[in-house]
Amino acid sequence: MANENSSQVLPRRRLGRNGPEVSALGLGCMGMSDFYGPSEDARSLEVLHHALDLGLNFLDTADMYGVGANERLLGRLLATRRDEVVLATKFGHVRAPDGTVLRIDGSPAYLRRACDASLERLGVEQIDLYYQHRVDPNVPIEETVGALAELVRAGKVRHIGLSEASAATIRRAAAVHPIAAVQTEYSLWSRDVEDEVLPACRELGIALVPYSPLGRGFLTGAIRSAEQLAPDDRRRIHPRFEGGNLDHNLALADALAALARERGHTPAQLALAWLLDQGPDIVPIPGTRSRARLEENAAAARIGLDAELRAAIAALLAAHPVAGTRYPAAQMAALNA
Secondary structure, eight states: OOOTTGGGOOOEEESTTTSOEEESSOEEOGGGTSSSSOOOHHHHHHHHHHHHHTTOOEEEOOTTTTTTHHHHHHHHHHHHHGGGOEEEEEEOEEEOTTSOEEEEOOOHHHHHHHHHHHHHHHTOSOEEEEEESSOOTTSOHHHHHHHHHHHHHHTSEEEEEEESOOHHHHHHHHTTSOOOEEEEEOBTTBOGGGTTHHHHHHHHTOEEEEESTTTTTGGGTOOOOGGGSOTTOGGGGSGGGSHHHHHHHHHHHHHHHHHHHHHTOOHHHHHHHHHHTTOTTBOOOOBOSOHHHHHHHHHGGGOOOOHHHHHHHHHHHHHSOOOSOSSOHHHHTTSOO
């Protein structure tokens, strides 16, 4: 299938000093198979094809999403459009067939098996960017990255990345093999990455790939109550979506919506434009199962922020601190490792 909108190719950014060139915005595919309530593969495939038609070529998945189902879904797209995609996937979360997370495994033996399984599900010979999904505290990062480097030499992986790693871990990893990208949550309501991780990435020439750049949908203004979410939607157990925290955080969403309206944008577009404005080494990967939302998000790549708007956003953030942690306590323990 040819690119029907080649004239609309999005601005490009590079992942790391020698990594692939990708669209300034990517597409997080997790919600097409897991965590955010029911989904339909046919509709998701339509969105995936439309993303490529818009020039959005950076697709992000993981072996844990849908216990392999998300990789198989992308495999159906890749069967006909592999050369249009910069493909990122991840390993490390070991899940039972019913979806229960059993452990984090960064051992060389496991990651080799995980890579081969991902290649088979995706139907490709090489992964463009292979992330360690979470750092395994029981395996030295040097061993994990050393094994990943072997996969690069074997031609199974082009570039390697880390997710939710601390600045110290990133530096140790980069001493073994170049790291193209670090993925972590980063948005108007999750900015702790600015303290240590982002400076470390910039010191080492590593791109930052923010996931949940719209606060898991909250910054769009569409979520007013947890009751709007499907019964099995993982956000129901996230502290920022619970009770008084959600009520408190609505003030931030409402202020963002008001500012966006003043400038003729949607809240999602302004939130993404702010992230892109933080530097040319930032490549957010908002997720969506909607063609309309995909187009809305893609338009954010062409929004420029002036000094007045930057100051207005800074004032908004200062006035509306976020209530609640990013994840429940057990998951918080695996972050910034």
